Amino acid sequence: MTENSIVEEFLKRCENVAAKTVRVHSAEELQSAVHERLFDNDRVYCPAMTEREKTLVIREELRVDDCFSANVTVEEVLAGIVETGSIVCSSEGGRSLQASVLPERHIAIVATDRIFATLDDFFSRYDEDPPNNITLITGPSRTADIELTLTIGVHGPKSLDIIVA
Amino acid sequence: MNDVPKTLNFRKRSAQAVQDGTLRQAMRTATDTFTEKRSQGVASLPIEAWRDQASEIKIGVLDDLHNYVDRFAASATRAGAVVHRAPDAASARDIVYNVLKDHGAKRIVKAKSMVTEEIHLNRHLEERGMKVVETDLGEYIVQIAEESPSHILAPAIHKNRQQIGRLFADKLGVEYSEDPEVLTGIAREVLRQEFLSADAGITGANFAVAGTGSIAMFTNEGNGRMVTTLPKLHIAVLTIEKIVPTLADLMTFIRLLPRSATGQPLSSYLSVITGTRRPGDATGAEALHIVLVDNGRSQIAAGEFRDILKCIRCSACMNVCPVYRTVGGHAYGSTYPGPMGIILTVLLEGMEHAHNLLDATTLCGACADVCPVRVPIPHLLRELRKLRVKEGFTPSLERMAMAGFGMAVQSPRLFGLGDRMVKAAWPVATFLGGKGVLDRLPKPAKNTAGRRKS
Amino acid sequence: MRAQLFTTCLVNTFFPGTGEATRKLLEYFGVEVLSPAGQTCCGKPPDSAGYTKEVRAAARHFLSVFEGTEPIVIPSGSCASMVKNHYQHLFERHDPMRRLAEETANRTFELTQYLVGELRAHSAGLRGRGKITYHSSCQLSRELGVKEEPLILLKSLEGAEFVELPHADRCCGFGGTFMAKLPEVSMKMADEKAELIEATGADTVTGCDHGCLMNIADALKRRGSRVKVKHIAQVLAEGL
Numbered sequence: 001m002t003e004n005s006i007v008e009e010f011l012k013r014c015e016n017v018a019a020k021t022v023r024v025h026s027a028e029e030l031q032s033a034v035h036e037r038l039f040d041n042d043r044v045y046c047p048a049m050t051e052r053e054k055t056l057v058i059r060e061e062l063r064v065d066d067c068f069s070a071n072v073t074v075e076e077v078l079a080g081i082v083e084t085g086s087i088v089c090s091s092e093g094g095r096s097l098q099a100s101v102l103p104e105r106h107i108a109i110v111a112t113d114r115i116f117a118t119l120d121d122f123f124s125r126y127d128e129d130p131p132n133n134i135t136l137i138t139g140p141s142r143t144a145d146i147e148l149t150l151t152i153g154v155h156g157p158k159s160l161d162i163i164v165a
Numbered sequence: 166m167n168d169v170p171k172t173l174n175f176r177k178r179s180a181q182a183v184q185d186g187t188l189r190q191a192m193r194t195a196t197d198t199f200t201e202k203r204s205q206g207v208a209s210l211p212i213e214a215w216r217d218q219a220s221e222i223k224i225g226v227l228d229d230l231h232n233y234v235d236r237f238a239a240s241a242t243r244a245g246a247v248v249h250r251a252p253d254a255a256s257a258r259d260i261v262y263n264v265l266k267d268h269g270a271k272r273i274v275k276a277k278s279m280v281t282e283e284i285h286l287n288r289h290l291e292e293r294g295m296k297v298v299e300t301d302l303g304e305y306i307v308q309i310a311e312e313s314p315s316h317i318l319a320p321a322i323h324k325n326r327q328q329i330g331r332l333f334a335d336k337l338g339v340e341y342s343e344d345p346e347v348l349t350g351i352a353r354e355v356l357r358q359e360f361l362s363a364d365a366g367i368t369g370a371n372f373a374v375a376g377t378g379s380i381a382m383f384t385n386e387g388n389g390r391m392v393t394t395l396p397k398l399h400i401a402v403l404t405i406e407k408i409v410p411t412l413a414d415l416m417t418f419i420r421l422l423p424r425s426a427t428g429q430p431l432s433s434y435l436s437v438i439t440g441t442r443r444p445g446d447a448t449g450a451e452a453l454h455i456v457l458v459d460n461g462r463s464q465i466a467a468g469e470f471r472d473i474l475k476c477i478r479c480s481a482c483m484n485v486c487p488v489y490r491t492v493g494g495h496a497y498g499s500t501y502p503g504p505m506g507i508i509l510t511v512l513l514e515g516m517e518h519a520h521n522l523l524d525a526t527t528l529c530g531a532c533a534d535v536c537p538v539r540v541p542i543p544h545l546l547r548e549l550r551k552l553r554v555k556e557g558f559t560p561s562l563e564r565m566a567m568a569g570f571g572m573a574v575q576s577p578r579l580f581g582l583g584d585r586m587v588k589a590a591w592p593v594a595t596f597l598g599g600k601g602v603l604d605r606l607p608k609p610a611k612n613t614a615g616r617r618k619s
Numbered sequence: 620m621r622a623q624l625f626t627t628c629l630v631n632t633f634f635p636g637t638g639e640a641t642r643k644l645l646e647y648f649g650v651e652v653l654s655p656a657g658q659t660c661c662g663k664p665p666d667s668a669g670y671t672k673e674v675r676a677a678a679r680h681f682l683s684v685f686e687g688t689e690p691i692v693i694p695s696g697s698c699a700s701m702v703k704n705h706y707q708h709l710f711e712r713h714d715p716m717r718r719l720a721e722e723t724a725n726r727t728f729e730l731t732q733y734l735v736g737e738l739r740a741h742s743a744g745l746r747g748r749g750k751i752t753y754h755s756s757c758q759l760s761r762e763l764g765v766k767e768e769p770l771i772l773l774k775s776l777e778g779a780e781f782v783e784l785p786h787a788d789r790c791c792g793f794g795g796t797f798m799a800k801l802p803e804v805s806m807k808m809a810d811e812k813a814e815l816i817e818a819t820g821a822d823t824v825t826g827c828d829h830g831c832l833m834n835i836a837d838a839l840k841r842r843g844s845r846v847k848v849k850h851i852a853q854v855l856a857e858g859l
Binding site (some may be wrong): 179348487524526527530531549550555567568571572575606610 | 632633634635636656657658659660662664665666667668669670671672673675677679680751757758761762789790792794795796797798800801802803804806807808811833834836837842
Binding site for chain 1 (some may be wrong): 183191195198244251299300301302303306319320321322325326329345346348350352353356357360361376377385386387388390391393394395411412413415416420421427429430431432433434435436438439440441442443445446447448449
């Protein structure tokens with residue numbers, strides 16, 4: 001598969017599990033994709049740890065310092081997995097796992113070169129000594145516990161936006 | 166447990182269950198939906214090859230179970246977990262209680278776990294002054310209703326939205342609503358406070374990886390993630406047959422479990438947790454205690470029914486079971502309902518307690534078609550019925566009738582006599598049977614032209 | 620061509636017409652039908668109840684009555700599966716009965732299996748009438764793997780319309796002793812089956828096992844339904 005078709009397939013599979021997706025091709029496009037997804041009264045948590053996170057400009061009045069007080073997290077995640085339409089968060093490098101579960105909205109940036117075709121492709125790097133927490137996120141939080149009615153956003157985010165950059 | 170009846174009465178419980186129209190409708194919808202989603206979820210995938218692989222991996226572990234338990238314990242310890250071994254339910258309860266006590270934990274949040282149901286953990290902790298809150302929505306509903314789960318995946322599936330609306334209004338003092346979205350929102354608010362103020366989180370694990378000491382947990386709601394990352398103390402309770410050799414082996418089960426359960430390619434969240442928070446980490450429990458529960462597994466693994474230990478609790482077998490969909494989970498009166506539940510309950514609780522559950526199958530075999538790890542469920546059920554006869558837990562009238570059959574079947578004259586007796590006795594039997602079984606059968610034919618001599 | 624016919628307990632006691640129909644069908648296709656004297660029961664009832672000793676007695680008797688080399692034809696999926704799939708496991712590996720059980724299994728056929736596989740009855744232009752639906756019984760479809768044969772036969776009937784039954788392979792609630800031990804549950808299961816059958820608009824429901832058909836007939840009767848219940852042998856023999 002070419003890189004392009006891998007990305008296309010990844011986006012399709014993420015959409016299939018009710019994530020919303022967009023692909024951007026430059027830092028400017030990424031910047032505006034993030035902006036379009038934020039609203040005036042949002043409280044935004046962005047870890048500002050990766051290069052992409054650091055270069056993102058988020059309006060100062062929207063920013064909060066921790067995910068506990070945020071209603072939306074913008075972050076670059078560790079990886080994407082085509083097979084399952086998942087994004088991957090991990091505790092490596094001091095990253096917070098709560099940032100992707102506590103707020104009501106999760107905006108995840110996935111680098112094109114971090115998209116793996118299969119579960120095995122991704123996990124094979126962890127044969128020994130995996131980090132404390134690797135979490136695969138496949139669509140927003142959901143339940144069907146009441147009369148099997150699908151309800152999005154139980155404990156975790158009600159929406160998941162995936163931006164492939 | 167002293168309030169558990171000596172012998173489960175499935176006949177009585179199931180006869181009551183089928184009278185409940187709401188329950189029957191709910192069970193039909195739920196099991197049909199899950200079954201349909203499963204079929205769609207496995208379509209055009211190499212599912213048969215995955216099933217073979219999964220079965221082989223599990224058998225490999227069962228062949229050398231104690232070695233794998235040791236390996237898992239060593240790996241988990243190396244990663245920072247404290248590993249405990251509980252030979253039975255009572256010791257598992259004590260271990261969990263003592264760990265909580267040592268940490269001064271009083272408020273506990275839980276993610277859905279069947280083994281903690283099996284060992285009746287909640288009541289044990291509550292009786293000792295701890296507050297235990299189930300955080301899976303269905304499990305939470307069942308908990309505040311003071312009931313038990315009726316389905317291992319969708320615990321509150323026996324309740325309709327009106328019942329849940331009234332329950333929330335009664336117990337939580339909120340305004341009545343029957344909108345699932347509103348009700349879910351209420352639970353989100355209430356439980357969020359519980360997560361943030363909890364001293365400890367208790368979970369099960371879907372799988373445990375011997376090579377790395379990791380545990381894997383699948384959830385859709387995100388409660389499992391809260392329970393494992395917010396409180397400082399995390400206790401994972403799991404039975405020893407959950408072990409798989411390596412992370413690479415885990416992949417097969419990641420592919421099979423959610424698809425078999427709900428048809429999803431993957432549940433919303435899969436967390437692979439290895440040990441405790443590392444230096445420099447921002448999240449994760451500071452202390453992880455893993456309680457490896459045997460509670461009968463070693464014994465089962467050594468015997469002829471070991472294949473049941475391959476079970477990964479996906480619930481596909483109950484969703485396709487025509488008996489389960491008719492009676493619902495509560496009728497079984499056991500922690501694990503449905504086809505796998507019958508087998509496990511008989512083996513864990515003993516024949517004397519559970520032998521009646523062996524009637525709760527038509528041996529139709531639908532379960533074997535869907536089991537992701539190829540547990541030969543109908544075969545095990547048949548073998549357990551043989552064991553029931555051997556151990557003398559069938560009615561004496563039945564035993565006499567069968568013995569009579571055994572003699573007559575070898576003698577055409579005697580068998581023919583029996584045949585004629587059936588015919589002669591039919592009107593009387595039908596009369597005596599009343600609304601029972603006999604008047605559901607047709608009348609015997611007057612002649613037996615079909616079996617004429619050639 | 621010769622075949623041995625085993626007419627099963629239910630056929631013998633309650634539905635001799637099915638035995639006659641089976642014989643008629645086989646003869647129509649040029650088969651000389653033998654009815655070995657002394658046949659009794661295949662042992663299915665004690666087998667599913669767990670009474671091994673009694674099953675073994677039944678198996679020994681069956682195997683001796685049905686000695687020979689001719690194919691054995693059985694108008695019942697569950698009895699055929701008993702002989703074909705379960706007999707051999709009743710005997711130890713070096714027991715001569717084991718060999719006999721295996722040999723016998725190899726020449727045992729459920730009726731539709733024989734009609735389609737050996738006699739190609741589906742290409743014979745058999746006639747039928749009315750609107751027919753089909754219940755796929757459990758041992759037939761899951762243990763014997765006979766899923767297509769009855770459908771091929773029914774769809775081949777000239778003058779009859781075949782309608783598919785939704786969830787055709789879901790158990791009707793008969794289950795041998797199940798029906799007697801848990802009548803309340805069994806009846807609900809059969810009610811649901813009857814409901815599905817009625818919804819097809821068929822005037823006849825057929826199948827390959829009188830156990831299931833008996834249970835279904837009872838449920839249809841409870842509903843006051845006019846759908847007729849017939850063994851597939853009867854449906855097929857009517858068009859000869």
